Amino acid sequence: MIGVFDSGVGGMTVARALEAAMPDRGIVYFGDLARTPYGSKSAETIIRYSLENSRFLLDQGARMLVIACNSASSVAAAAVRAEFDVPVFEVIEPAVARAVAVAGNGRIGVIGTRATVASGVYEKKIRAAAPGAKVFSVPCPLLVPLVEEGWLSRRETRMILRRYLAPLKRKQVDAIVLGCTHYPLLADEIRARAGKRVTVIDSSLEVAAVVAAYLRDHPGFAATIGGRPGRYHVSDTTPAAAQIAKMIFGREINLEKVRTP
Numbered sequence: 001m002i003g004v005f006d007s008g009v010g011g012m013t014v015a016r017a018l019e020a021a022m023p024d025r026g027i028v029y030f031g032d033l034a035r036t037p038y039g040s041k042s043a044e045t046i047i048r049y050s051l052e053n054s055r056f057l058l059d060q061g062a063r064m065l066v067i068a069c070n071s072a073s074s075v076a077a078a079a080v081r082a083e084f085d086v087p088v089f090e091v092i093e094p095a096v097a098r099a100v101a102v103a104g105n106g107r108i109g110v111i112g113t114r115a116t117v118a119s120g121v122y123e124k125k126i127r128a129a130a131p132g133a134k135v136f137s138v139p140c141p142l143l144v145p146l147v148e149e150g151w152l153s154r155r156e157t158r159m160i161l162r163r164y165l166a167p168l169k170r171k172q173v174d175a176i177v178l179g180c181t182h183y184p185l186l187a188d189e190i191r192a193r194a195g196k197r198v199t200v201i202d203s204s205l206e207v208a209a210v211v212a213a214y215l216r217d218h219p220g221f222a223a224t225i226g227g228r229p230g231r232y233h234v235s236d237t238t239p240a241a242a243q244i245a246k247m248i249f250g251r252e253i254n255l256e257k258v259r260t261p
């Protein structure tokens with residue numbers, strides 16, 4: 001199984017992209033709804049949660065891990081790689097690779113949670129790949145709760161998006177990285193507000209392509225992954241979460257409640 005975790009439902013956008021890229025691979029998902037959000041927590045806490053979530057997924061039969069949360073990817077990927085001897089993928093590097101491919105040494109906007117933006121990880125990685133690039137990051141702390149509430153195309157959400165995107169419009173960025181796995185659910189609204197000339201980069205699609213390429217290049221390992229159906233675990237259940245899961249996958253998803261790992 002491909003183990004995938006996030007602080008909640010946002011990582012399901014990554015699970016959906018993995019399913020679309022590799023319809024035959026089994027996915028075991030963990031959404032830490034009891035402890036969400038991660039984006040406003042300390043690095044120490046996010047690392048602890050990420051190690052616990054990874055252990056849970058490996059106990060469930062995962063043979064590889066996808067950290068489907070930017071907040072966890074930015075501060076905990078190194079700790080997860082150091083602790084577990086399995087392939088570990090995170091969402092930041094694939095998005096950075098795409099941003100640099102699209103914008104080169106141009107102007108790149110990044111939107112994310114407070115933890116992701118404060119970590120400076122996107123700036124560091126983009127500048128390492130394209131030293132002349134100009135990176136402008138905007139923390140958007142209200143977007144995760146809006147998505148979790150299912151307020152995807154409400155007037156209030158559009159107003160808040162306009163406010164968050166205004167500094168990136170003023171900077172005339174060439175690309176905007178959706179630096180949070182909840183944001184693909186707002187991608188259409190973000191595209192509409194960013195303007196036609198701006199490429200919006202969805203890290204869920206980028207990481208799915210990277211994982212699919214890895215499995216293609218490692219057929220022996222890929223043969224051990226196992227097939228569908230996938231399993232979706234959460235550490236708490238809410239009606240909104242069930243609804244968002246259904247909206248993301250376009251089908252009913254059985255969210256199995258488990259104790260926080």
Ligand code: DGL
Binds near residue numbers: 008069072144181
């Ligand atoms: N989906 C998480 C991310 O990509 C954000 C949610 C949270 O803050 O817990 O950063």
